[in-house]
Amino acid sequence: AAGVIQSPRHLIKEKRETATLKCYPIPRHDTVYWYQQGPGQDPQFLISFYEKMQSDKGSIPDRFSAQQFSDYHSELNMSSLELGDSALYFCASSLPGFLNTEAFFGQGTRLTVV
Amino acid sequence: AQKVTQAQTEISVVEKEDVTLDCVYETRDTTYYLFWYKQPPSGELVFLIRRNSFDEQNEISGRYSWNFQKSTSSFNFTITASQVVDSAVYFCALSGDRGGTSYGKLTFGQGTILTVHP
Numbered sequence: 001a002a003g004v005i006q007s008p009r010h011l012i013k014e015k016r017e018t019a020t021l022k023c024y025p026i027p028r029h030d031t032v033y034w035y036q037q038g039p040g041q042d043p044q045f046l047i048s049f050y051e052k053m054q055s056d057k058g059s060i061p062d063r064f065s066a067q068q069f070s071d072y073h074s075e076l077n078m079s080s081l082e083l084g085d086s087a088l089y090f091c092a093s094s095l096p097g098f099l100n101t102e103a104f105f106g107q108g109t110r111l112t113v114v
Numbered sequence: 115a116q117k118v119t120q121a122q123t124e125i126s127v128v129e130k131e132d133v134t135l136d137c138v139y140e141t142r143d144t145t146y147y148l149f150w151y152k153q154p155p156s157g158e159l160v161f162l163i164r165r166n167s168f169d170e171q172n173e174i175s176g177r178y179s180w181n182f183q184k185s186t187s188s189f190n191f192t193i194t195a196s197q198v199v200d201s202a203v204y205f206c207a208l209s210g211d212r213g214g215t216s217y218g219k220l221t222f223g224q225g226t227i228l229t230v231h232p
Binding site: 031033035041042043044045048055056058088090094103104105106107108110 | 151156157158159161205218219220221222223224225
């Protein structure tokens with residue numbers, strides 16, 4: 001069965017650079033969520049989209065922006081990267097009525113800022 | 115605000131032992147959903163179970179079982195006859211009901227690192 005696809009799986013960037021993370025949801029899933037998991041920490045909700053509109057926002061820095069495109073894939077753009085942005089970034093997708101199904105997580109993108 | 119607390123930071127057991135991971139939550143929602151996820155060393159988050167707040171029936175799936183007690187706001191997870199492959203970080207998570215501010219997004223506990231030794 002198709003799963004949530006995230007690319008790239010690993011990314012190394014220098015401080016002050018920009019990074020773009022991509023998420024391709026499971027077919028027919030129209031809701032996408034982004035989470036950030038720092039080393040040794042639990043995942044923290046960043047932002048979510050439903051039908052290409054932002055539906056909720058968590059503790060996402062102003063340096064980050066995201067959008068969901070017409071094909072429902074989503075991109076998380078991160079600018080002026082800082083060392084503290086090094087983390088595992090998860091994308092999850094779900095059908096409408098999230099709580100009628102579980103959110104399926106991608107394998108994550110490990111971002112290292114040096 | 116929602117909060118999930120996993121009291122055990124790390125647990126170490128020997129293979130074939132039973133182990134229980136504790137999870138306590140706080141929420142003001144009258145209807146909510148509880149989850150357990152497994153994160154193996156490879157890093158992905160593997161869904162294990164979702165439980166509705168209005169369904170307090172305990173559940174068993176193979177060697178896994180879950181004990182939901184609304185009266186104590188707990189949703190504990192037991193692995194019976196643990197195996198080395200069970201070694202992972204386990205997260206308990208909470209989401210609110212439709213209409214609430216926490217609908218659709220998961221609040222995770224800090225995670226419990228389980229190590230099963232051969």
